[in-house]
Amino acid sequence: MLEQILLVTGAAIFGLLGTLHLLYTFFTNKFDTRNPAVGEAMRATSPVLTGHTTVWKAWIGFNGSHSLGAMMFSAVYLLLAIGHMDWLRVAPVFVWLAVVNCLAYLVLAIKYWFRIPLTGIAISTVCFLIAALRLGV
Numbered sequence: 001m002l003e004q005i006l007l008v009t010g011a012a013i014f015g016l017l018g019t020l021h022l023l024y025t026f027f028t029n030k031f032d033t034r035n036p037a038v039g040e041a042m043r044a045t046s047p048v049l050t051g052h053t054t055v056w057k058a059w060i061g062f063n064g065s066h067s068l069g070a071m072m073f074s075a076v077y078l079l080l081a082i083g084h085m086d087w088l089r090v091a092p093v094f095v096w097l098a099v100v101n102c103l104a105y106l107v108l109a110i111k112y113w114f115r116i117p118l119t120g121i122a123i124s125t126v127c128f129l130i131a132a133l134r135l136g137v
Contacts, residue, residue: 003131007081007088007095010102010127011074013120018070021117025063073101092135098128 024030033039042056053061077098080088088095102125109118 003088003134004081004085006127006131006134007077007085007098010098010124010131011077011081013124013127014070014102015074015078017117017120018067018074021070022064022067025060025067031059031063070105073098089135092132092137095128095132095135096137099125099132102128 033042039056042059043054045055046053047055047058080094102121105121106118106125109121
């Protein structure tokens, strides 16, 4: 029972962070640059990779896809933990995969992001890790 609560909690945190990130990306100015000249330059510049987009469009797209990835991760593990906990007991490798995913996000958060996502991802990682340890290898 504790394993299920931990998995639901860890997945819900990711879902909340991903959803907030998506809303902030498309419905607020929270990812705009503080220096308007930088935003203008991003809108006027293409990356070396291709001239078919701008750095600004890539920035928004990366943030949007990042949000969707966190939301999908959350949805999969919420569905597994709520409706198929027996599968996770039989094949705990799937919980360990979630731990690896959380650790990857945690490294990114430590290196590149700020305190709120770092805190949420750290809590989520601990939830998944404890659940994985309790379920076994």
